[in-house]
Amino acid sequence: MPDARRRIPRTDVLLRDLRLLDAADRIGPERVKSAVRQAQQQAREGIVKPEGVVDAAIALLPRTVSGLQPVINATGVLLHTNLGRAPLSAAARRAVQEAAGPTDVELDLETGTRARRGRTALAALCARVQAAAAVHVVNNGAAALVLAATALAVGKEIVVSRGEMVEIGDGFRLPDLLVSTGARLREVGTTNRTTAEDYARAIGPETAFILKVHPSNFRITGFTRAAAVAELAPLGVPVVADIGSGLPAPHPLLPEEPDARTQLEAGAALVTASGDKLLGGPQCGLVLGREDLVRTMARHPLARALRVDKMTLAALEATLTGPPTPTEQALGADPGELYRRAERLAGMVRADGIDAQAVRSRATVGGGGAPGVTLPSAALSLPEPYAAALRRGRVPVVGRLDGGRCLLDLAAVPADDDQRLTEAVRSVRAEER
Structure with a gap:
């Protein structure tokens, strides 16, 4: 009987198979060659038949170009x-593909001069939350809050309720994030009850702003009290409301979830939020509110390190202007x-x-x-x-x-x-x- 190993196809012959040619275009030729060599070795060891080497190689190929698997x-x-978090809409996915190559992200094609980065996405965000005089976008919700503290409160105090000193996940705690910026925290109230008077007594010459944090991943019930933004706005210092989930306007199914429009209309100077939650867009951090404060944040050196890429801007704009999102x-x-x-x-x-x-x-x-x-x-x-x-x-x-x-x-x-x-x-x- 002839040795079956002699019937194992040569590497160059295998690589001309249309399925492997397609895979080489999709995930790269080196990965395909590696899978072919492994499949040939399986044939030598009798694990697969010589005529099954191509199928074996295809089975060994990674499912995706990156290590991330769609589920x-x-x-x-x-x-x-x-x-x-939020899956992108079909419109947002198309926008990401269109933005993958060269784009006019910072170029005015009419004049040939530099233009404001992401201007159309920012305009779409302003149109969606009209209560905001200005907006800015960074790379996630925590970054929005860190930029606010860095640009507005270094060496000064941020007044925050003890009941809102939250851990946001994976061991990251809000107090640690804020203190890392060089700001000082002035804690007021208790875990379950904080009144507007508690904030008022803490305000002084060193106060940069009041921080109102929505405890988005837990609930405290029973004998509780929390001061609303409308109670804090008249106290004479800016109120920064971190609403977390990024709901742009009230939602009938989520009556207790804070939204950007309501918080701004209640007197918040700034609202910070995530873009990849209830808004249904890509991961990013949203900053909405007073024009002078947003401008100060956008021009701070840290803003450059926290800025989003062109594909995020494209996905965000498509989310804001396109059809209803999957969320x-x-x-x-x-x-x-x-x-x-x-x-x-x-x-x-x-x-x-x-x-x-x-x-x-x-x-x-x-x-x-x-x-x-x-x-x-x-x-x-x-x-x-x-x-x-x-x-x-x-x-x-x-x-x-x-x-x-x-x-x-x-x-x-x-x-x-x-x-x-x-x-x-x-x-x-x-x-x-």
Whole structure:
């Protein structure tokens, strides 16, 4: 019998396969060559047949150009921090692609002279929050607050309630961030009760501004009191309101969530927020408010280090001017339609012998938005082992465990992804066989 190893195709022959040529264009020729060599070695060791080397090489290729893998968010958390918070709209994704090459980000094409960076995105933000006299954009919400403290309060005092000295995640604490800028914190009130009089007694010649922080990732209930921006605005110093989740205007489903328009109309001198939460845009930090304060921040040397790139500006503008974002659509989803989708999906996979049920569930906003608020939703209920298997699938699906079952909540899953979700579940069943 001839040695089967002699039938292993040469590397140059394999690399002419159309599927591998396409992969080389997508992820680079060196990665493809490496996968081909590994597949050839598997053939030499008898792990794969010589005629299966191309398929083996393709299976060894990384799924994406970068290490980041697209996933289906079936957790029931609309803005899941570990999954990148708000998914971009189709309009924002197209804007990112268009901005990837050379653009007029700082050039006036009419005159050929330098222009204001991101002018159209800033104009769109002003139009969206008309209560703001001026706006600025930095690379995340924490950066917006750090820039405010650095530009306005170095060597001075920031008056803040003890009940609003929050930890924003991953061990980063608001007091540490602010003190790192060179500002001093003047704590007032208690954990559960702080009045306008507490702030008034603390204000003095060294006061730069009052900081009002929305405790976005926890709730204190019972014997509580917090001074509103409208109570603090007349005290004679600027009020900076950090609303966190970036809601531009009141939302009927989130009546207790602070929004930029209301805070500015109540007298806040500045509002800082994140762009990748309830606004539904890319990661960025929004600064909105008084023109003199925004200008001071925008011209501070630190602003250069915190500025956003052209693709973020493009995505932000498309988010502000384009159709409803996936986040807006998820917030406004009809619970009845979600349940009907879950029933359809359950019926489809049950036909393959999978123990699947449609169940009603509760979703949350997440990302530090609307703590304690739940939204009616529906989910596909599967056996518990499916949770781990789906995460490791070719198209990773991230669900949640509840009562010994794997729930794939549809609140944050676009209907367009139902087919991919079904195929992912079926692939787990196929592997079980």
